[in-house]
Amino acid sequence: MARVLSPKGRRARLEAVAQLVKPGASTILDLGSGIGAVVPFLAQRVPNAEIVAVDQSAYLISKQKNQRVTTRSTLVLSHIPELPFRPESFDVVVAIQFLHEIFCFLGPDALSSTFERIFSLLSDNGSIVVLDHQNPGSAQIKVKLPEKLQPKLQYFAEHFQPRTITFEELSGGWQGMSMRDFYDFITKIFALGTPLEDEEMNEEHTPFLRTEFVQLLEKTGFRITYDADFTPIELHLKRFKVKVKADSPLPKRHLLVRGEKVC
Template sequence: MSANIPPLYDKERAAASRGREEYLAREGDSKWPLLLEHIGACRRLVDLGCGWGQLLHLAAGRVEEVWGVDESPDRIKDAARACPRAKLVCCRMQQLQLPGGYFDVAVACQVLHEVKLFGAPEELQAALGEIRRVLSQGGRFLLLDHLDAGAGEVAVALPPEGLDRLRRFERKFTCYAAAHAAAGEGVIRIAKRTLQDFLTKAHWLDSAMEELEMKETHNVFQSSGTIGMLESAGLAVEEWIEFADIRRDLASFGAGLTAGGPWRRKFLAVAIKK
């Protein structure tokens, strides 16, 4: 890993992120069963941006070789504890220190959006080129990340404590100007993108992750552009799945839509090395 580029996740951020992931796992986070289903039977798996090693731990019993990559030394240490049999490499996705043509499956779970948002314009394509390089012929790339909510507004019934938290979020969020408008007693009108960012980031307020999370959006990838991006990197998309209904996130705040339809805020793209 380049000594000139510090990792996004230092020790405090790594610990905060792990705590959140463990909480979501207890609440039945749907992304892990979905990923395991599409990993299927394979000999060699690499998790790119493996974090504290949750996917490695879950997949270790069904895959012959599990590898993990992360740019954060602290997260690599956590992953070693979570999955002792994993082979772990500390490097950036744009410069993978991995053998070429080796892996049956490569996974990037909620990590490529950080390359896109915080890296130079060419770094996302560089990362995809590296992913293709390390896959065997016909190997599968599983890209799971945040889906752009799209333009438009919805009306939301939000209890007072949720409204207070929304106002705090709007004051601290710096990625763009986040705002809402009153639309009646206990009801607001809000852009779909702003609502999605609020619902997926409010839990980071007053945590070690706050500074990072308030600088980025979770409205990152759109289906057509993402499929085209993967195709141009030599990765043919065979399946596109959208999941994580926004209504579940609203319910966790005691909130609900009163006007405007729901949407799904995450996607899984299954692509094959051409």
């Protein structure tokens, strides 16, 4: 499970997701809700909507219970693929930093069937709003880490399971590596040496190229009505005092996409 970067970055993301929800929605499903961080933003955007937040973690659902902000929200402990809802139950499904976990832990077929399930859960003209990590591509960049992060990169390369992380020593304290490896490293530093490390070392933050992700939604039958990237990686560079040299501007960290159900 990925922790959010900072209160400011987190707020901007949640607001951006809520803004993509149509004001006329009357039922909203927050899939993989975690502690339900987006629920207050949804409630503010669509005050009369019924919001259902689903997560497989009893711990996160219990945390959510303590901070419920709207009487029109319901918490459900359940998991993909077993969701206790009838087809066409929702006008909007939001999925925030959730689908990469389906892909990484359950595989590509499970991701496709999750899209199909979401499609069937939506009413006619319903929409899906997704914010998730994106693959920034494999272009080589040069990175200069502060001294205390050097051993963390080595540790990360030794422990990250989904693929081999490579970097090379360059002159002047710079290191060469791919953008993709760097994005996974910089967005997972927080977990190293914490109880979250095991899970984070077993999933990528970068499985989705935005174009491929959008194609998969289209293949399911969604018409894409919003497609952008979100969250400058520079927030991480600043926070961890990392310098980067790249031939072109660094892609943002997240994809933010809305698809509408075309019947």
